[in-house]
Amino acid sequence: MATLKLGVLGSGSGSNMQSIVDAIEKGELDAEVKLVLADVPDAKILDRAKRHGIPCRYLDCAPWKTKLEGPAEDECIRLLKEAGCDTVILAGFMRIVKPALLAAFPMRVLNIHPALLPAFPGVHSWTQALDYGCKVAGVTVHFVDAGTDSGPIIVQKCVPVMEDDTPETLHARIQVQEHIAFPEALRHLAAGRLRVEGRRVVISGPQG
Ligand code: GAR
Numbered sequence: 760m761a762t763l764k765l766g767v768l769g770s771g772s773g774s775n776m777q778s779i780v781d782a783i784e785k786g787e788l789d790a791e792v793k794l795v796l797a798d799v800p801d802a803k804i805l806d807r808a809k810r811h812g813i814p815c816r817y818l819d820c821a822p823w824k825t826k827l828e829g830p831a832e833d834e835c836i837r838l839l840k841e842a843g844c845d846t847v848i849l850a851g852f853m854r855i856v857k858p859a860l861l862a863a864f865p866m867r868v869l870n871i872h873p874a875l876l877p878a879f880p881g882v883h884s885w886t887q888a889l890d891y892g893c894k895v896a897g898v899t900v901h902f903v904d905a906g907t908d909s910g911p912i913i914v915q916k917c918v919p920v921m922e923d924d925t926p927e928t929l930h931a932r933i934q935v936q937e938h939i940a941f942p943e944a945l946r947h948l949a950a951g952r953l954r955v956e957g958r959r960v961v962i963s964g965p966q967g
Contacts, residue, residue, distance in 0.1 A: 762949040763790035766844030768818075768827075768835070768852040769797050773804025775850040775871055778938035779945065780811050788942050789949045794842035796835060798827070798854060814842065820854065827854045836863045846948065849903065850941070853882070858905055866955060868903040869948070871941050873933045875899060875915055880908035885930040889920065896920050896929060898937045900944040902955065911960045913944040913953065 761783075767776050776795065782788035795808035795815035808815035818838070820831040827835060836859065839847060849856065849870040861868055874884035875897040881887075888896040897917040904910035916936035920929060947953050947962055954961045 761789055761791035763788075763945060764843050764845045765790055765792045765848050765945075766839040766842060766846070767792055767795045767804075767808075767848045767850050768856075769795065769802060769804035769850045770799050770853040771802055771804065771851045773802065773807045773850065774934060775937055775941050776804055776848070777807055779848065779850070779942055780807075780813070782942035782945075784811075788946055790846075790945060793844045794839060796838060798831075798852070804850070825854055826857060827852075827860065828857045832857060832859055836860055839863075846945075848941075848945075855907055856903060861903060861905065866902055869913070869941075869944060870901055870903045870908070870910070871937055872899045872901065872908050873930065873937065874908075875917065876901065876908055876912060883926070885933055886926040889924060889926060889929055893920050896933060898933050898940050900940050902960070911955050911958055913947065913960050913962075914940045916940050 769776060780792060783790050792813050795813055796818045797805050798818055798820045800817045805815050818835055820827060847864050847868045876899040879887040895917045897915055899912055900914045901912045902910040918932045918936055952963045
């Protein structure tokens with residue numbers, strides 16, 4: 760049986776989930792995706808899950824627009840537990856998760872954020888980096904805590920910002936690194952190599 764039993768929450772294309780599924784299928788990550796939930800009914804992440812035979816469904820989160828709370832949060836936790844998930848992956852999930860989910864999966868909720876945190880939390884971080892005039896941008900995979908994009912950092916990757924970048928070209932460059940960073944963070948988790956000491960995540964053994 761796989762070491763990590765993943766529940767994936769997403770809102771969009773699901774390319775990060777795809778990178779995780781690809782790593783599993785190539786034997787590079789000891790994990791199984793047990794369930795994919797999307798808060799957007801026609802999110803492409805659901806099509807990707809179906810193509811790989813992964814159980815998936817739409818989670819109706821209305822009327823809460825930017826948070827996962829209330830009955831939808833209860834339902835989400837119930838579905839994840841029922842599917843046997845022990846780790847929750849926020850893969851482009853555009854809602855803030857609240858303490859009940861974090862308490863149900865203590866230090867087992869991971870998020871990917873398209874910026875070098877603590878710079879540019881929130882939405883459209885690549886546009887924020889571009890508008891700010893940054894020369895480097897990047898991606899962060901971190902444990903989720905009660906704040907917004909504020910939990911202990913597991914993996915970060917940098918990309919250069921080019922003179923002629925548009926928000927789209929910069930985001931595309933960041934996404935290439937996202938697809939390396941998320942499987943890498945999960946490999947460390949699966950191997951039991953992560954130790955959280957306050958804000959710091961100490962990685963023992965090989966770093967890649
Ligand atoms: C990714 O760039 C991810 O970092 C970002 O949404 C995109 C989802 O892409 N997440 C956030 O902005 C969270 N605050 P995907 O659906 O193709 O994985």
